[in-house]
Amino acid sequence: MTDNQALLAIEGVRFFGEMAASVSHEIKNVLAIINENAGLLQDMLGMHEKGMPLSPERLSRLAQSIARQVSRGDGIVKGMNRFAHSADDAKEKVDVGALVQFMTRLAGRLIGMQGQPPHIQTPEEALTVTINRFFLENLVWRCLCQAMAACPADKAVLICVEKTDSRAQIRFCGLDGTALDSTDGFPSSQDAAVAQLIEATLIMDNETGEICIILS
Structure with a gap:
Protein backbone atom coordinates (compact mmCIF):
# COMPACT_ATOMS: atom_id res chain seq x y z
CA MET A 1 0.00 0.00 0.00
CA THR A 2 1.39 3.40 -0.99
CA ASP A 3 1.36 6.44 1.31
CA ASN A 4 -1.47 8.00 -0.72
CA GLN A 5 -3.54 4.82 -0.52
CA ALA A 6 -3.07 4.74 3.24
CA LEU A 7 -4.14 8.40 3.54
CA LEU A 8 -7.22 7.75 1.39
CA ALA A 9 -8.16 4.70 3.45
CA ILE A 10 -7.85 6.68 6.70
CA GLU A 11 -9.77 9.68 5.34
CA GLY A 12 -12.50 7.53 3.78
CA VAL A 13 -13.16 5.70 7.04
CA ARG A 14 -13.06 8.94 9.04
CA PHE A 15 -15.50 10.68 6.68
CA PHE A 16 -17.92 7.76 6.61
CA GLY A 17 -17.79 7.52 10.41
CA GLU A 18 -18.45 11.25 10.82
CA MET A 19 -21.55 11.10 8.60
CA ALA A 20 -22.78 7.83 10.16
CA ALA A 21 -22.43 9.25 13.69
CA SER A 22 -24.42 12.37 12.75
CA VAL A 23 -27.16 10.40 10.99
CA SER A 24 -27.48 7.89 13.85
CA HIS A 25 -27.85 10.80 16.28
CA GLU A 26 -30.72 12.17 14.15
CA ILE A 27 -32.39 8.75 14.10
CA LYS A 28 -32.07 8.55 17.90
CA ASN A 29 -33.82 11.93 18.15
CA VAL A 30 -36.66 10.67 15.94
CA LEU A 31 -37.06 7.52 18.03
CA ALA A 32 -37.00 9.56 21.25
CA ILE A 33 -39.89 11.74 20.03
CA ILE A 34 -41.88 8.68 18.90
CA ASN A 35 -41.23 7.07 22.28
CA GLU A 36 -42.40 10.24 24.06
CA ASN A 37 -45.62 10.24 22.03
CA ALA A 38 -46.14 6.55 22.77
CA GLY A 39 -45.79 7.35 26.49
CA LEU A 40 -48.40 10.10 26.21
CA LEU A 41 -50.73 7.67 24.44
CA GLN A 42 -50.28 5.12 27.23
CA ASP A 43 -51.06 7.81 29.80
CA MET A 44 -54.25 8.72 27.94
CA LEU A 45 -55.33 5.08 27.79
CA GLY A 46 -54.63 4.70 31.51
CA MET A 47 -56.79 7.74 32.27
CA HIS A 48 -59.50 6.36 29.98
CA GLU A 49 -59.53 3.09 31.94
CA LYS A 50 -60.23 5.16 35.04
CA GLY A 51 -63.30 6.67 33.43
CA MET A 52 -61.94 9.82 31.80
CA PRO A 53 -63.05 10.36 28.18
CA LEU A 54 -60.51 10.23 25.37
CA SER A 55 -59.94 13.47 23.47
CA PRO A 56 -60.22 12.86 19.70
CA GLU A 57 -58.30 16.09 19.01
CA ARG A 58 -55.43 15.06 21.25
CA LEU A 59 -55.33 11.57 19.74
CA SER A 60 -55.24 13.14 16.28
CA ARG A 61 -52.33 15.41 17.25
CA LEU A 62 -50.38 12.43 18.63
CA ALA A 63 -51.03 10.41 15.47
CA GLN A 64 -49.90 13.32 13.28
CA SER A 65 -46.76 13.83 15.36
CA ILE A 66 -45.84 10.14 15.10
CA ALA A 67 -46.51 10.17 11.34
CA ARG A 68 -44.27 13.23 10.91
CA GLN A 69 -41.43 11.57 12.78
CA VAL A 70 -41.82 8.33 10.81
CA SER A 71 -41.62 10.36 7.59
CA ARG A 72 -38.60 12.27 8.91
CA GLY A 73 -36.88 9.03 9.94
CA ASP A 74 -37.59 7.50 6.53
CA GLY A 75 -35.97 10.50 4.84
CA ILE A 76 -32.90 10.26 7.09
CA VAL A 77 -32.46 6.53 6.39
CA LYS A 78 -32.90 7.07 2.63
CA GLY A 79 -30.22 9.76 2.75
CA MET A 80 -27.81 7.47 4.59
CA ASN A 81 -28.55 4.66 2.15
CA ARG A 82 -27.79 6.95 -0.78
CA PHE A 83 -24.58 8.08 0.90
CA ALA A 84 -23.48 4.48 1.52
CA HIS A 85 -24.04 3.61 -2.15
CA SER A 86 -21.88 6.55 -3.22
CA ALA A 87 -18.89 4.28 -2.54
CA ASP A 88 -20.11 1.59 -4.97
CA ASP A 89 -18.30 2.77 -8.12
CA ALA A 90 -14.76 3.99 -8.66
CA LYS A 91 -16.10 6.51 -11.20
Missing part, protein backbone atom coordinates in the same frame (compact mmCIF):
# COMPACT_ATOMS: atom_id res chain seq x y z
CA GLU A 92 -19.58 7.51 -12.33
CA LYS A 93 -21.38 10.44 -13.90
CA VAL A 94 -22.26 12.92 -11.15
CA ASP A 95 -24.47 16.01 -11.14
CA VAL A 96 -22.23 18.41 -9.22
CA GLY A 97 -25.00 20.75 -8.09
CA ALA A 98 -27.18 17.89 -6.88
CA LEU A 99 -24.22 16.42 -4.99
CA VAL A 100 -23.57 19.71 -3.17
CA GLN A 101 -27.24 20.00 -2.22
CA PHE A 102 -27.30 16.38 -1.05
CA MET A 103 -24.27 16.86 1.21
CA THR A 104 -25.82 19.90 2.90
CA ARG A 105 -28.96 17.86 3.63
CA LEU A 106 -27.04 14.82 4.84
CA ALA A 107 -24.87 16.92 7.15
CA GLY A 108 -27.72 19.24 8.18
CA ARG A 109 -27.31 18.53 11.89
CA LEU A 110 -23.54 19.20 11.81
CA ILE A 111 -24.05 22.37 9.78
CA GLY A 112 -26.65 23.60 12.29
CA MET A 113 -24.12 23.15 15.09
CA GLN A 114 -21.55 25.33 13.28
CA GLY A 115 -23.65 28.13 11.81
CA GLN A 116 -26.25 29.03 9.23
CA PRO A 117 -27.12 26.69 6.35
CA PRO A 118 -25.23 27.70 3.19
CA HIS A 119 -26.87 29.35 0.20
CA ILE A 120 -26.37 27.28 -2.94
CA GLN A 121 -26.35 28.53 -6.53
CA THR A 122 -26.43 25.92 -9.31
CA PRO A 123 -26.66 26.30 -13.09
CA GLU A 124 -30.02 25.87 -14.80
CA GLU A 125 -28.76 22.81 -16.69
CA ALA A 126 -27.19 19.92 -14.82
CA LEU A 127 -23.41 20.20 -14.66
CA THR A 128 -22.02 16.67 -14.76
CA VAL A 129 -18.57 15.17 -14.35
CA THR A 130 -17.32 11.59 -14.35
CA ILE A 131 -15.66 11.16 -10.99
CA ASN A 132 -15.48 9.18 -7.74
CA ARG A 133 -18.69 10.34 -6.05
CA PHE A 134 -17.69 9.36 -2.50
CA PHE A 135 -14.43 11.29 -2.45
CA LEU A 136 -15.98 14.33 -4.15
CA GLU A 137 -18.56 14.33 -1.34
CA ASN A 138 -15.66 14.09 1.08
CA LEU A 139 -13.84 17.07 -0.42
CA VAL A 140 -17.01 19.18 -0.61
CA TRP A 141 -17.69 18.52 3.08
CA ARG A 142 -14.11 19.31 4.10
CA CYS A 143 -14.22 22.61 2.19
CA LEU A 144 -17.62 23.49 3.63
CA CYS A 145 -16.36 22.88 7.17
CA GLN A 146 -13.42 25.23 6.58
CA ALA A 147 -15.67 27.79 4.88
CA MET A 148 -18.12 27.84 7.81
CA ALA A 149 -15.22 28.27 10.23
CA ALA A 150 -14.01 31.29 8.23
CA CYS A 151 -17.45 32.81 7.57
CA PRO A 152 -18.51 35.88 9.59
CA ALA A 153 -20.91 34.90 12.37
CA ASP A 154 -23.84 36.90 10.98
CA LYS A 155 -23.53 35.55 7.45
CA ALA A 156 -23.94 32.28 5.55
CA VAL A 157 -21.51 30.62 3.18
CA LEU A 158 -22.42 30.98 -0.50
CA ILE A 159 -21.67 27.88 -2.60
CA CYS A 160 -21.56 28.50 -6.36
CA VAL A 161 -21.50 25.56 -8.76
CA GLU A 162 -20.32 26.86 -12.13
CA LYS A 163 -19.04 25.78 -15.52
CA THR A 164 -15.88 27.46 -16.82
CA ASP A 165 -14.66 26.46 -20.29
CA SER A 166 -14.45 22.67 -20.16
CA ARG A 167 -14.31 22.47 -16.38
CA ALA A 168 -16.65 22.56 -13.41
CA GLN A 169 -15.90 24.43 -10.24
CA ILE A 170 -17.38 24.68 -6.77
CA ARG A 171 -16.70 27.99 -5.04
CA PHE A 172 -17.26 28.61 -1.31
CA CYS A 173 -17.65 32.39 -1.07
CA GLY A 174 -18.22 35.18 1.44
CA LEU A 175 -15.42 34.17 3.79
CA ASP A 176 -13.20 36.27 6.01
CA GLY A 177 -9.80 36.23 4.33
CA THR A 178 -7.97 36.73 7.63
CA ALA A 179 -9.82 33.85 9.27
CA LEU A 180 -9.22 31.74 6.16
CA ASP A 181 -5.53 32.54 6.29
CA SER A 182 -5.33 31.34 9.90
CA THR A 183 -7.08 28.03 9.12
CA ASP A 184 -5.07 25.34 10.85
CA GLY A 185 -4.26 22.13 9.00
CA PHE A 186 -6.22 22.77 5.81
CA PRO A 187 -5.70 21.46 3.28
CA SER A 188 -4.27 18.42 5.07
CA SER A 189 -2.26 15.64 3.48
CA GLN A 190 -5.49 13.62 3.37
CA ASP A 191 -7.26 16.48 1.55
CA ALA A 192 -4.42 16.63 -0.98
CA ALA A 193 -4.62 12.88 -1.53
CA VAL A 194 -8.39 13.07 -2.09
CA ALA A 195 -7.99 15.98 -4.54
CA GLN A 196 -5.32 14.07 -6.43
CA LEU A 197 -7.47 10.93 -6.63
CA ILE A 198 -10.43 12.76 -8.19
CA GLU A 199 -8.15 14.93 -10.36
CA ALA A 200 -9.30 18.13 -8.71
CA THR A 201 -7.45 21.35 -7.97
CA LEU A 202 -8.05 22.83 -4.52
CA ILE A 203 -7.48 26.58 -4.17
CA MET A 204 -7.75 28.77 -1.06
CA ASP A 205 -7.73 32.50 -1.90
CA ASN A 206 -7.35 34.74 1.14
CA GLU A 207 -7.72 37.95 -0.87
CA THR A 208 -11.14 37.12 -2.33
CA GLY A 209 -12.22 35.06 0.70
CA GLU A 210 -12.92 31.92 -1.28
CA ILE A 211 -12.18 28.22 -1.36
CA CYS A 212 -12.51 26.64 -4.79
CA ILE A 213 -12.61 23.06 -6.08
CA ILE A 214 -11.84 22.86 -9.80
CA LEU A 215 -12.85 19.61 -11.49
CA SER A 216 -11.47 18.39 -14.79
